[in-house]
Amino acid sequence: LAGLEPDASIAHDRLGLALHAMGELDEALASLRRATSLAPGSAGARVNLGRAELDAGELEHARASFVRATELDPESSEAFLGLALVEQAMGDGVKRVYEREHPIIKKLRRVDAVGR
Numbered sequence: 377l378a379g380l381e382p383d384a385s386i387a388h389d390r391l392g393l394a395l396h397a398m399g400e401l402d403e404a405l406a407s408l409r410r411a412t413s414l415a416p417g418s419a420g421a422r423v424n425l426g427r428a429e430l431d432a433g434e435l436e437h438a439r440a441s442f443v444r445a446t447e448l449d450p451e452s453s454e455a456f457l458g459l460a461l462v463e464q465a466m467g468d469g470v471k472r473v474y475e476r477e478h479p480i481i482k483k484l485r486r487v488d489a490v491g492r
Contacts (some may be wrong), residue, residue: 385415393424401432412441419449426458430465438462 392408395401408425415421426441439462445455 383414385411385418385421388414389418389421389424392428396424396428396431401428404428405432405434417448419445419452419455422448423452423454423458426455426462430458430462435462435466439466 388407388411392404392406392411395404395407405425405428408421408428411421412418412425422441422445426438426445429435429438429441439459442455442459442462445452446459449455
């Protein structure tokens with residue numbers, strides 16, 4: 377698929393997902409990185425890349441991918457979950473990531489504060 381459409385980010389993204397699922401991390405990373413270079417504004421592509429980087433043990437790269445995904449889509453639960461998993465793997469607090477960053481938590485705090 378990616379060979380037929382070398383500039384189609386979705387083709388590289390889907391190929392990367394399939395390779396990741398098969399445990400072919402090096403090839404998956406290459407395909408997912410190509411997808412993000414072709415579609416730099418895609419939060420979903422960044423999340424997929426971050427997951428593969430996390431599984432490959434590339435924690436700093438995974439963190440950067442998930443952070444970028446949260447910037448592109450501030451309400452992406454998948455991006456914040458990925459970031460929390462990276463923070464946990466790095467020894468940082470999962471709770472801290474969610475409480476500090478996720479807009480849903482911020483909204484809930486405002487609602488709770490009004491209700492008191």
